[in-house]
Amino acid sequence: MRKKSNTIIEIIAVGSELLTPYYQDTNSLYITSRLNDLGLKVSFKTIVGDDHVSLLSCFKLALKRADMVFIIGGLGPTSDDMTREVFAEASGKELEFRTDLLDHIKSRFKKRGLIMTSSNKKQAFVIKGSEVIENRVGTAPGLWIEDLGTTAFLLPGPPVELKTMFESGVMPRMEKYRNGFSFRKVLKITGITESRIENLVSDLYPKSPEIELSVLAYPGQIEIHITSHSLSSPEKAEKMINPLIKSLKGRLKEHIFSENNEELEEVIGRLLLKNKLTLSTAESCTGGLLGHRITN
Incomplete structure (x- = not known):
């Protein structure tokens, strides 16, 4: 994928449990935050269950409409973990077995004093042409694929594995796609309604596409999120929103109880x-x- 200013990014969270009221997809929030740090915006987020037909349709659509896709989950050893296999089918790629990965998985089990089952062998299969991203916490390796027209990352679902892999293996690879620097400030407000805030600050909504302002209501409080984007430096991004923050504080005065995420x-x-x-x-x-x- 070539670097461009309007990169279309999609995040796909895989797992039937995420389509129930009992589990939340926190992984995509984390990835979105880290991409925003690189000046990149997410265009689509999709949650899809562990179903071959649904996965295939979802992956094909992402490969068609996105420049970059992050697929989370479905890399485990069980029968309903099929991200690797279905993505290979969607992209017209083959799977290949890596003995070095199998040895790595076996060593993980040995260090923990556990016996590896035969089902874990499927985690040693990778998509042909992909680059393996080391999993320093678990057994499922991540994959990075760049020869599809769409850059794809296949990442494990457990949050501790995902975050460790993202910081050590994904962020360094993403640096070449950086599209500037972002700065974000959150003003937390209480004792006033959302509609009243809208009346007080409606004329302050930024006209520049480099600055975004949104008002979000939560139980007992309102938050105003201000985000700026600079192509040159994080310092400039911060400086850009200082006048807006000053105006907001002047309008809302004693209703603001925190600007440090307290x-x-x-x-x-x-x-x-x-x-x-x-x-x-x-x-x-x-x-x-x-x-x-x-x-x-």
């Missing part, structure tokens, strides 16, 4: 300590939640 109870606790004050609570319906949040 929670409200953290701010209250710090103020109590600073002023040598104590706080007593008598709770019934909340079951001690207020006291717990402040002391915890």
Whole structure:
């Protein structure tokens, strides 16, 4: 994939469990954050179950519409782990067996005092033409493929494996695709409604595509996210949004309780300590939640 300013990036999270109300896809949030650090934006996010037909359709669509795709999960040893096999089919590639990877997987089990089952052998298959990304935590290697027209990363699903691999094996490879530098500031607000905030700051929404502002509502608080993008340096990206932040603070004044990603109870606790004050609570319906949040 050649470097360009409007790179179309897609993240695909694989796993039927992610289509239930019991599991959240936190991996794609992490990847999005790290890509944003490189000045890159994500255009599509897809969650797909462990089904051959669905996976094949999803992968083919991503290869058609995206310049770069990150596929998370489905690299394990069980029968429903088929990311590697189905992506090979979608891209017209063959799988090849790597004895060195099998030896590496065996050594992992040996170090842990475990016996490797025959099902783990499938993790030693890679897509022909791909480059292996070492898994320093688990047994499933990641894959990097650049000869498809679309650059593809196949990454393990367990968060600790994903993050370790992304930092050590993906970010260095992604540096050549860097599209500038981003800076992000979050203003946390309470004691005022989202609609009131909109009325107060609507004329401050940036006209420049290099600066983005969004207002997000959460239980008990509102957050204003300001993100800037500079092609030259992170310092310039930060400097770009300083006037906007100053204007927002002037409009919202005492309603802003944090601009350092602190929670409200953290701010209250710090103020109590600073002023040598104590706080007593008598709770019934909340079951001690207020006291717990402040002391915890």
